[in-house]
Structure formats: structure tokens, C-alpha cells
Amino acid sequence: MDAFPKISLQKLSSSEMRLDELDILYSTCQNYGFFYLIDHGLSEKKIKDTIKASYDFFNLPKLVKERYNHSSQGVFPATSRGYTPLYGEILHPGEGNDPKEIFDVGIENDSSGRPFLGPTNLPDNEVAPNFSRFLLSLQSDIMDDVVPVLGKAFAEILGMDSDWFKRHFNSPTLLQRVIRYPPNNGAAGKHTDNGFFTLLLQEDLPSCSLKVWFKDHWVSVPSLPGSLIVNLGDMLQELSDDRFMSTPHQVEHNGGTDRISLPFFIYPDIDSRLSSPSGKRSFEVAEVMLSNFLSIWETNDGAGRAIELQ
């Protein structure tokens, strides 16, 4: 098995090493669409504490968790926030409802009537000690320290002008998730992520539950301690005129204990209209996001390019 490439966030931030690292990033985006992000600077303790607080949340009684369900949320679409019980989501139409439990969070900002923005109905500290606090703290670290460096690097290898990132990621849209996969049969159907890119923190478990489509095979992605997994989304693939890949992936969790993962789906400003540098592709961020939600939650056609995957 080919080992997945590693990209160093620190090298992407360094004036001496940046260009060489951008070359590696370019070929990684062409050939894999997936990589480990190392030297990311996030606190390992904070990640572990967030995973622990997430276990504690999911272990609460069902009736308590359901106080934070979609219909309790004030954001449009309601399915973008709050608690989803086991078998609540379909990522691939042929695979049915996923055995996994979810909590979705966004940035605690003002929506001004726009979709996917606005505060989440979150459990307070009495109900779920540290859960909301740790999730939002990790969110700030990701959005302040990781997204700008990685996002600018992607903009550069896409061949965008030097202001592109600033123009379209002034107030990026975030869908942040916590997922619990139950032991022995947890799963997420095969799909692609439809955003710009996804950062994934996964627990360090021996079970290797995450699988990616690489060179015509499903390949397990072992967790690499101290790293994040990054996968490119469909928007990035579009903006590259298909030179870069949004790699299909899925989860088959057969380990004997639960598995928690923490994906951060990164999208541009919600009111952006984006074009590839050649002008061959263009789309509106809100429209693409809404149609993905319609596909997942209303028509059951799955996420991203799921319908193309057999």
C-alpha cells in the first residue's frame, strides 16, 4: 500500500520552505486528493479533551440529546445543526441510513437571514460538561491558525490571483461535526465532501475505519498520531477544472469500541460566486451547499458525488 503523503503546515507558513511544500501539495492534490497535515500546531490535549467531552455527550439519555435536535435549531436549513440520532443520515443512496450519531455545530455568528449561518442550540455546561466549550475552542484554533494557511496554499496552487483568498474567505462558512460510530458495525456510506476542503481529526484507534478510493481500490487510512487528515472537496475539484480530486471515502467501523471523529467542512463565504481561473467552471456557494443538503436530507441521493459511486 502506498503511504499517504504528509504536508507540513509549518513549512507552508515558512518563507524559505513554502515553495517546495507547495510543489508537494500540488502533486498530492493531483494524485491523491487526501493527505496527512503535520506540524499543525493544535494542542493534542485539547483534541483529547474534546473527544472525551464528546463521549460524555453521546452517553447522555436519548431524551436529553433530543433537546438539541434539528427542530430545536434556529438556523436554515435546520438539518445543518444539532443532534442527529443513529440511522439519521444517508451519505450513499445504495447503502441506506448510516449507523452513526452526529452533533453539528457552526460558527456562533449572525446569520442576517443567510443559510448555514447563525448560532447553534448547544447544551450548556450543566448538561454536557465542557462539550460546547471545547468544540468552540477547537473551532477557533482551526479557523484562526489552520484554515488561512492551508486555504491560501490551495488558492495559490489553483492559480488564483493574490487577493482571491481574502475576497472569498473573509468570513468562511463552517460545518463542524462530531460523529460517534458504534462498535462493530458503525459506518458512513461512500461519498465525496462537497465543500472546499475537509479537516478531519480521528481517534487514534487500531481499527483503521476510514477508507479512501485510491488507484481503483478502497484503501484504509491509518491514523497518524499528531496529524489531521485533509481531503479535498468538490468545490476545490471544480475550481481546478478537475485537475485536483475530491476523493471518494467511507467509514466501516468494525472495532470493538466506539469511534469518535471530528470533521470540519470548510466552505468559502456563503455569498461568494466562484469561477475557476480558466472561467470554464463557476458556481454559487450557497446554491451548491443547499442542493447538497437537499440531496442528503430530502431526496436521499447522498452527499457530494455519491450518486456517481457504485
Ligand SMILES: O=C(O)CCC(=O)C(=O)O
Ligand atoms: O468519520 C470519518 O472518519 C469521516 C466522516 C466523513 O467522511 C463525513 O462525515 O463526511
Ligand SMILES: [Fe+2]
Ligand atoms: Fe466525508
